[in-house]
Amino acid sequence: MGAAKKLSSVRRDWRExxxxxxxxxxxxxxxxxATIALFASQLQSTLISSASSFLAADRKLEAENGIPVPPEWxxxxxxxxxxxxxxxxxxxxVFGNDNFQLVAAKAVNDDYPLxxxxxxxxxxxxxRQVSARGPDRGNVxxxxxxxxxxxxxxxxxxxIGNKALTVSGLLIREPDGGFSMAALAPRVMMHSDDVAATxxxxxxxxxxxxxLYAGEESDLNAFYRWLEPRLEPSHEWESIRDGEALSQSLLKAERFLLLGGSLAVLLAAVAVAVASRQYxxxxxxxxxxxxxxxLSSHGIxxxxxxxxxxWGLVGIVGGLLIALPIVWMLNSLVADLLERPVDFRLDILALTPALMTAVVSLFAFAYPPIRRLRNVPAMRVLRSQPGESGREAWxxxxxxxxxxxxxVWLYAREVSLVLALLGGLAALLGILMVLGWLMVIGLRRVSGGGNAWRLALVALYRHxxxxxxxxxxxxxxxxxxxTLVLVRSSLLDDWQAQLPxxxxxxxxxxxxxxxxDDVEDFLQTRSLPLDTLYPMVRGRLTELNDQPVKETVSKDERVGALNRELNLTWMDQLPADNRVVDGEWFEExxxxxxxxEAELxxxxxxxxxxxxGFTIGSDKVSAEITSIRTVQWDSMKPNFYMAFPPGGALDAxxxxxxTSFHLPAEQKSELNEFSRKFPTISVLEVDHIIERIRSIVQQVTQAIEAILVLILAAALVVMAAVVSATLQDRQREGALLRTLGGRQSLLVRSTMVEFALLGFFAGVLGVAAAExxxxALQYRMFEGEFRWHWNVxxxxxxxxxxxxxxxxRLQLRPVLEVSPMLLLRRLE
Known part of the structure; x- marks a missing residue:
């Protein structure tokens, strides 16, 4: 075919x-x-940027061996x-006014915090005041x-040592001071230039x-690749994801965005599959x-x-022209909700799933039947005998x-997510096979007539x-x-229940x-009920099966729990937000x-x-693992890696x-009185962490609503495409029924009943598979508790x-508005 004929053929094709x-x-x-991928990528970077203030940077390198890193780093x-x-x-x-006190000192330079x-x-x-830097030289x-x-x-x-410093302020909160409860001594902050003089x-x-390091993610990753071969076991590279409190909320947020995008990929594939296969x-x-x-088979x-x-090129360009303005509007909405600017940057890598969805779906679903048709003799095709076998269908x-x-794997790269979704689809298809068999048996005995229900049932059997x-x-x-609606509801319910x-x-x-007892009395008289009180012993994990743990465990430098003291406790009751996943909890x-703890x-x-084996001061204790449990680190309650039974190895x-308690903002002044009465007790304020987690929940909630609208819109397009796939056959039958004297009202009722039955059966199966x-997703990915959603x-x-x-009903418009004979000629 010449170029002009091909162009003419394409133009005719596009009119079909x-x-x-x-x-x-x-x-x-x-x-x-593309909209979900771009918005999720933008929101994810916004969440990480917002949460990075709790690390005072994007990345942190700790040298726990007491030796500064080389200046060339x-x-x-x-x-x-x-x-x-x-x-x-x-x-x-530290020494002041003839008094001594052990303190945890932090010396920072002029660039802290980033x-x-x-x-x-x-x-x-x-x-209270805020500052973008620490104290000046000579001050503390x-x-x-x-x-x-x-x-x-x-x-x-x-x-401090040989250096006298001026107390110029009270340190209320450090951006990177909220993750660890290890520093039990009161904090002082000074300038790093004063350390040598002490x-x-x-x-x-x-x-x-x-x-501390801050910059573009690509630059940080490139620097880490350069740095990694030079790191020693005493060096630890951290990001905001390593913090126990916020990391869980970030992880759940990112997983939900992955879920939304994966569902969009699946729906898009179904939409393209239905439309292209019909073509x-x-x-x-x-x-x-x-x-x-x-024309030869090769030419075809x-x-x-x-x-x-x-068509793939047209679909990609058209889709991007729609997606980019929507993403810009969603980012503007997020910026208004957060009351902070959100930079809109086009992430080319985030567009990869959208481009691959179009190309792979088009060629995976549309081309196989065309490829087979080119090998079928012309006469067999003209006789409507394309020669497809069951083997080819499989x-x-x-x-x-x-x-x-x-x-889905390209987009999510989460095995549990892919298996949960595809497992649900496989179960759904299995049920459909059984349903099809029952439909053939049940509808075979239905005879036609003037009743709308009978006509609908006969149509279901005929088609x-x-x-x-x-x-x-x-x-x-x-x-x-x-699935997206239910996970959204479950996730938000869990979050709200977790942070009331x-x-x-x-x-x-x-x-x-x-x-x-005195602490409990003090807080109870002020209507500030305490959470559970836990004993706490500081100790290091040093042995595993009577061998030094750092020799037994590979890559121990990656496990921070081996490089610091742990908070050990004993308890008789399993905390409500813990769950035993292996073994049994302590018996009475x-x-x-x-x-x-399971992750450790x-x-x-x-x-x-x-x-x-644990080393506690100069003592050593050992115990056998009897259970492994999950810990909800972002519950804002005391949590521990190791828990012993009462009267066990820690008893002596x-x-x-x-403990922890809730203090309303209007009662903050109670802390001053508490500190005066109990000067040796440390008060750790984590309300700013809770505010940030709630901010993350709010941001993700907005993302969920936006993604939900897009998913539902895509679902409607898929359903419309499927309904229109049999448009010609149904219009032909409707025209024949009118030609034979059938009333319009009967035709309308029977068609609407037929599709209502299809919709009802599909709804029952879809909801069951979604549950x-x-x-699977709630239990494995989001570590939540599954509940039936009867309203849905x-x-x-x-x-x-x-x-x-x-x-x-919309399919009947041509049948009702056009002469039956004219419609039959057009369809033929």
Missing amino acids: RDVRVVLAALIVAVATV REEAERRGLKTAEMIEFSTM KGEVEYQLGEDAP WINPRLLRLLDVEIGGSLE NVVQQGSRVEYSY AMNQRDTVALLKTLG GQLYIGRLAL LDIGIAVVAVFGL RRASLSQIAVFSMTLMLAC EDTPNHFLINIAPDAV GQRSGVSV AEKLGLKLGDKL MPATWI AAVW VLSIPLISAVLLSVFG
Whole structure:
């Protein structure tokens, strides 16, 4: 064929309804996936940027061996365009007004913090202020408790080693001070240039050097690749994802965005599959005519490959033209909600799933039947005998499954997510096979007549293959949409239940055993009920099965729990937000054993029966693992890696107690009175962490609503495409019925009943499959508790029935508005 003929053929093709349906499906598919992918990528970077203020940077490098890193490391980071800052942390005694006190000192340079702000006061009764840097040289900011412990005043002098510093402010909050409860001593912050003059940091001193980095993600990753071969076991590279409190919320948020995008990919694939396959089936006569005119099979293949490529290009361009303005509007909405600017940046990598969805779906679903048609003799095609065998149909299904699996894997890269969704679809298809068999048996005995219900049932039997195909696509579409709705509801319910208004927002640490009752009385008289009180012992995990743990565990430098002291406790009751996943919780009267947190157990390769050895001061204790449990770190309650039974290995060890409670903002002044009465008890404020987690929940909620709208829109497009796939056959039957004297009202009622039945069955199956998928996702990915969603289970089948009956009614418009004879001639 010449170029002019090919162009003319393409133009004629584009005027056909099937081609327009394919293009519409492609455009919607690309627009949906691209919008969700771009918005999710933008929102994810916004969440990470917002949460990074809690690390005071984007990345943090800790040197726990007491030796500063080589200066060329900082030079290399700055050469790569990264901002840097330095900190030195150590414990020391301070002297003030003839009093001594052990403190946790943090020395920072002028660049600290790179993200977030330091909150301080110029006096106990002065308003809180924020600063983008720490104290100046010669000054020190101290924890408010030190005013009473040392009997010093603002403007007074505080000696650290050989250096006298001026107390210029009260340190209220550090951006990176909220993740660890290990620093039980009061904090002081000074300038790093004053450290040398104190002479407290000597060779062999217990000191930790920390280096902060901020910049573009690509630059940070490139720097880490350069840095990684130079790191030693005592070096630890951290990101915001390593923080126990916020990391869980970030992880759930990102997983939900992945879920939304994966559902969009699946729906887009279904939309393109339905539309393109219908087009391919309708090309049999065209292929026969082309072969009759002498076009070879190879030429036919090239012709259709060119057409599909051209349509793919049109779909991609059209989808992007729709997606980009929508993403810009969604980002503007997020910026308004957060009351902060959100930079809109086009992430090319985020567009990959959208482009691959269009190309793979088009060629995986449309080309296989066309490829087979080119090998069929022209006469067999003209006789409507394309020669498809069951084996070829199964080959198509296999190609489709591989294509769908590949697309979802490309987008999500989460095995549990892919298996949950595809497992739900597989179960759905299995049920449909049984349903099809029952439909054939049950509807075979229905005879026709003038009743709308009888006509509808006869039509279902007559179009049983098409009906089953439509039920399959409708139920898959409803399953995917319902999965997102149900996970959204479950996720938000879990988050809201996890962080109610009375969530504990303050920790009390270092409570002496003889002060426990006094602390409880103090808070109860002020209507501030305590959460559970836990004893706490500081110890290091040093042995595993009587061998040094750092020799037994590979890559121990990646496990921070091996490089620091852990908070150990004993308890008789399993906390409400913990769940035993292996083994059994301590029985009443049990005195031996230890329960280990699940993620740490996985990192260290621990299993039931392993013997752990701990060093506590100069003492050593050991215990056998009797259970492994999950811990909800973002519950804002005391949580522990290791838990022993009462009267067990920790019973003889000196312990302090820890608890948490909720303090309303209007009662903040109670903290001053509490600190005066209990000067040795540390108060850790985590209300700012709770505010940030709630901010993340709010942002994700908005994203969920936007994604939900897009998914439902895509679902409607899929359903419309499926209904229109049998448009010609149904219009022909409607015209024949009118020609034979059938009334319009009977035709309308029977068609609407037929589609209502299809919608109802599809709704029941879709909701059942969605509940199964949600169970798997909620249990495995979001670590939540599954609950039946009866409001959705009961309403979706009815909504689906009404919606499809409306679609069926719309199909009758040509039948009712055009002369039956004219319509029959047009269809022929």
